[in-house]
Amino acid sequence: MVVIQLIGIVAFVFLLIGFWSKSKNKILLMHLIANFIYSFHYFLLDAYMGSSVCAVMVVSDFFLLNKTDKKKLKRHGIIFSMIFLIVGMLNFTGYLSLMPVIGAIFAMYLLLKDDANEVRLGMVFASLMWSVYGLAVKSYVVATTETILAISNTVAYNKYKK
Numbered sequence: 824m825v826v827i828q829l830i831g832i833v834a835f836v837f838l839l840i841g842f843w844s845k846s847k848n849k850i851l852l853m854h855l856i857a858n859f860i861y862s863f864h865y866f867l868l869d870a871y872m873g874s875s876v877c878a879v880m881v882v883s884d885f886f887l888l889n890k891t892d893k894k895k896l897k898r899h900g901i902i903f904s905m906i907f908l909i910v911g912m913l914n915f916t917g918y919l920s921l922m923p924v925i926g927a928i929f930a931m932y933l934l935l936k937d938d939a940n941e942v943r944l945g946m947v948f949a950s951l952m953w954s955v956y957g958l959a960v961k962s963y964v965v966a967t968t969e970t971i972l973a974i975s976n977t978v979a980y981n982k983y984k985k
Contacts, residue, residue, distance in 0.1 A: 824961075827867045831964030834860035838968075848888055855884035861965070870960035872914040876923040879906055883931075893935075900931040907931070919959045926952030943980040947973045 834857045841853025858880040865873035883903045890896060911924035926949040933945045950973035957965030 827864060828962075828964045830860060830864045830867070831962055831968075834858075834864060835964065835968045851884050851888050855881050855888075858884065864962065864965075865960065868960050868962055870956075870962065872911070872916065872920040873923050873956060873960060873962070873965075875910045875914050876907060876927050879903065879910055880927060897935055900935055904928045904931045919956060922952040922956035922959070926950075926956075940980055940983050940985070943976045943983070947976045947980070950976065 837853045837857035837860065841850045841857065844850050844853060858877040862874045862877035862881065865871070865877060883899070886899060887896075890899065907924050907927045911921055914920065929945060929952070930949045933942045933949070936942050936945070950969040954966050954969035954973065957963070957967075957969060
């Protein structure tokens, strides 16, 4: 179990590297790598919904690299939101298993936002979804790190609030 939690920490480190990167492409690349690792982490925990959602995120991030056109981003968000819904239906094991699907769809919606503060506030919600799911599947690393991200985004939101 300790090794599985350490794998989650490695994924989180990639997320942090991405958050501190200057370019959107590097952020997406680090997010892609982190989700690849998280997919493996959840698979080892027999948390197949989380594993599947993270695997779809890897594909989504790959297609998002270098994509800036608003119309293409909107189409991407709609297509991948539908894929997340299908993954949710195929892996449903109870209402808690839907938390990653809801968080992922919400994150897809946030891609269409121009206001960074709206994105920060929305990511609080997505992080809380993943945090609850992490607790449910015994991914204590995810539960902790997503809670930290939710708090961090709340602080940033309040700092930049107009």
